[in-house]
Amino acid sequence: MERLGKLPKLYLAIVFIILYAPIFYLIFYSFNSGGGMSNFEEFTWEHYAAVFEDKRLIIIVLNTIIIALLSALLSTTIGVIGALAIYFMRNKKMRNAVLSLNNILMVSPDVIIGASFLILFTMIGVKLGFASVLISHIAFSIPIVVIMVLPKLSEMNTSLIDAALDLGASRKDVMTRVILPFIKPGIFAGFFLALTYSLDDFAVTFFVTGNGFSTLSVEIYSMARTGISLTINALSGLIFIVTVALVIGYYAISRKTKMPLAGVKK
């Protein structure tokens, strides 16, 4: 392998600096006692204190976490069932058709998903708010779970199933004692990605959230539209720490299970 020269190193360094500059810039000014993101006056924790004192903001954070956990749990359940259904499909054409349908929500622009779900909820009379946000998050997380679980299923040796059946295992046994343990890493990766999709989503939530309900992304959007507020900076510092922890967690899972690092989100 050739070593990197000076110029390529410089190039990479610039790319990395630009990638991280905005994030550290935000965090840096979260400690500024002055009001804005220029002129650093004095070090202070006051903006972090403000985050923890703001009851409304805390409720929004809790909402965001509850939605993320619930939607990840439910979408993982439905997604695993879906992956099994696709895996056991005998008709190849049918299988490809279902797979294409599965992937539509993954490539669709958020705006389209948001707008079409808004129409759907209004048509079938789901009140906009917690329920509509939760259902949308489940809906857009299902395909990613399917995508993470399917490769694990196809890696599985089918004679395992046959052997279990021949040895007198019931269908339920085969499912809970052979298939599910084997695809567990895929299920975890799917759950994890569903969780982060939900935590991060802005556009879809923006469409289907009513007046009384808000998640962190939507809240940051409306705060940012009114201008700079260092509470957002403090919040971003906290989110950065949580994100890095999540990434390391995901990295550990993907290393252990030799999953490719597919988990890039929008």
Add this chain to the structure above:
Amino acid sequence: MNKSRLRPIYSIPYTAWILLFVLAPIALIVYYSFFDLAGNFTLTNYRDFFTSVYLKLTISSFWYAFLITLFSLLIAYPTAYLITKTKHKQLWLLLIIIPSWINLLLKTYAFIGLMGLYGPLNALLEAVSIGKQQILFTDFSFVFVSVYIFIPFMILPIFNALDKLNPALIDASRDLGANSWTTFRRVIWPLTTNGVKSGIQVVFIPALSLFMITRLIAGNKIITLGTAIEQQFLVTQNWGMGSTIAVFLIVFMFIIMLVTKGKEKGASDHGKAR
């Protein structure tokens, strides 16, 4: 092998999901695109779409998406290439990915400060005696921030393609007397076009439909198809026109996917971003 004995009869929730959240929404968008504000069944939305206003909007949306994709590619390709040459390439790749996990809104918000009149970018311009410039709310800021957001999604599939490349091919090309440029043009590039294609796919489609960056960074001066849809649905409450624009966006999406479809199986699986 007897797969059918295990065919799950409980695939109902998944099937229901496909019907309700994949097929129904598309059908509803198409259905709504035929109604005007008063609720009459009509084709006027489609006629209106081809008026100068919407046509201009579509063209400018495509132009910006093209610029964003082009600059992302120009920056991402060398970056991906150089990362494959580093010692701990998986670690460096992870470092590229981490920013993409930070909430999109926060990163965008950061640029409001960075590019503001009293922000560090302007301070820098003043220091090199160019003087203060209005950076925020310009085409430049919009394209820059969008490229910033999309770069990891472009790097990842290209990295995967480059990483799979057999180094013996490059050695062979060099041994046969090709210089670096020829090696790149005739060997490396053709073998990584699938990665580039899926990179283009994951950048171009979202770039057509950005709407929060246009509002926060471009100050409503730039309208993309996404902004227009959001405007029609949530501000004007003209769901018919919004749906019509959405129908065209869906059509464009399918065309782009067809064009950028990798020939080899599994090429587009890498670096899948939603």
